[in-house]
Amino acid sequence: MKYEDLAKTIIEKVGGKGNVISVVHCMTRLRFKLKDESLAKTDELKDMDGIVTVMQSGGQYQVVIGNHVSDVYKAVTYVGGFNNEEALEIDEGDNKHMSLFDKFIDTVSGVFTPTLGVLAGTGMIKGLLAILTITKLVSADSGTYLLLNAIGDSLFYFFPIILGYSASKKFKGNPFIGMVIGACLVYPAVVGMAPTLEGPGEGVLYTLFKGTVIESPIKLTFFGLPVILPINGYGSSVIPVIFAAFFGAKVEKFFKKVIPDVVKMFLVPFFTILIVVPLTFLIIGPIASWLGDLLGAGSLAIYDLSPIVAGALIGGLWQVFVMFGLHWGLVPIALINLGKFQSDPVLALTFAASFAQIGAVLAVVLKSKNDKVKGLGISAFITGIFGITEPAIYGITLPRKKPFIMSCIGAGVGGALIGLFGGRSFQMGGLGIFAIPNKINPVDGIGMDFYGTLIAIAAGFVVGFFLTYMFSGKEEATLK
Structure with missing residues (x-):
């Protein structure tokens, strides 16, 4: 416990254990969510050895530590008795003081922060592979290329599963239900039904919004209802699984209240998944995909100006x-x-x-x-x-x-x-x-x-x- 004394002081200066709603960390910062930020002794924290500075932004009380923040985080969670794996439970009223923009930043950072390290690592492997291929040290048809490409591509291709886990944790749902939702989005048979950029292919029932950025060929139905899949499927997508995880957490919370404890363990996941996954394919996924397409197209339009x-x-x-x-x-x-x-x-x-x-x-x-x-x-x-x-x-x-x-x-x-x-x-x-x-x-x-x-x-x-x-x-x- 190299940082035990520092951890004790940090907890004391942020107002004590009772003032801490949750704490996570990113590359360099401890990100606290406090019940009352006025109780924190900010100036004293800034003057401490081992702390670079303190920032209050996005509804978070951020203590900047540096590259060894993960070690300090472990010490803080140990000393404070906080659970390393699960964020502390947040009551519905704890976020009411935050602005809509602060809530957005807090949600995005909470969902993506846990993935940053491995996202950076796999991206670096893809970059390394590009260098090896260009310099002809590795052939594109070799087993070495195949395995390195799988390592580099795997996280991003199956990103909905990873984000399903982190988003469900952020929204206080069962993270494994979130993973199942994400896995359904990238299930091979479903991905195979998705239209491609080359054209809608055979079996298209009809097309919505033809000629627009959200053109959606229909190749699949669910009890007669059209299932709108985005071009090339949900692999590498971001927004659909986050929306689905949010909805899933709400549905799960409802069933936890109404299902008897004796059968809650398996009936809550059963009903949650049975409801959320079809609705994700029918409603949530298409809307979220269109929103994502519009955001992407909008950012590129501004860039192109x-x-x-x-x-x-x-x-x-x-x-x-x-x-x-x-x-x-x-x-x-x-x-x-x-x-x-x-x-x-x-x-x-x-x-x-x-x-x-x-x-x-x-x-x-x-x-x-x-x-x-x-x-x-x-x-x-x-x-x-x-x-x-x-x-x-x-x-x-x-x-x-x-x-x-x-x-x-x-x-x-x-x-x-x-x-x-x-x-x-x-x-x-x-x-x-x-x-x-x-x-x-x-x-x-x-x-x-x-x-x-x-x-x-x-x-x-x-x-x-x-x-x-x-x-x-x-x-x-x-x-x-």
Whole structure:
């Protein structure tokens, strides 16, 4: 229990065990949901060794720890007696004080946060495979390619099952019921009935919304009712299973109240699945798929108006989004685009941000005469190379203001260049330099879009470095 004392202090400073509704963690932060945030001693937490800073955003009380947050989280859950596997029960009234937007951010982060590590890992494997294939170290028809491709594709292809689990946990339902709902969406026989981009195929009964973004050929019925399957099925989809898991949690809660305890164990799942799965295929899935298609098409339409302007704005503001947890709003859109179009240009515009950030950090390190600042800056620079920028933001650039602003300008320049060269992400996963392979087109190979992305991250780094070095005063560089 290396972090036991830190964990005890954190729990005490957030108002004690009784003030904690739930606690989870992401890459660098402990994310508390507190009954009363006014009871937390924020200033005292910020001054503690082992804590980078504290953020209050999206209905969450976020204690920024750093790369070892998972170890601190284990200590916090152990010391606090919180359950590591299940989130603490949340009463219906606990979320009433949150705005609609805060609820949205809280829901999205709660559903996707548990998947981030493995999503990054499998995405990196896909990027590695692209490199091995392009360099002809691995043949596309070899067993090695098949197995590595299965490892890289598996999570994203079966994403509805994974999200069914995490979404059901978030909505306080049985996560295994959520997995069954997701598994039904990607069941091979059902996937085989889905229309393809090549055309509706034989057996189409009729088509809804022909010629629109939500055109839906019908190839399947359920007791005579049309089952509308999206193009290529629900594999890699995001929104349908989240909506279905939410509905399933409500249905399950109802049956838990009305079914006798003696048969509750098997009758609750029986009736929940029997009701939720057909309704998901008949109503929830189609509506959610259309919503996802519209979100994806809308994001691409905005991008197409001016990729350069979109890159400058999204790239330049990305670090601000991360600070307040607002970046979660773009994650589902990126996943939708990847599932629908096999690439995403929107989130790709932010790729230069972490490199601009470490450029600004390096400038502060070189200008500073303070050994503590240099030590912290070097550590933040190294973690920033691998895409974890919170230590750089909260420990170095944001307290000095100008370096943070300069890093945002560098990120905006990098984002504009990515838009100019048409840079895209072809996989979701990896951070920092580990995300570079994910910018390689697995079909067409390395092209100008990839080289443009490399130019963009180099430009972001250089602009962040030189602007910070030129315009940051001595007092900012030596600030503790």
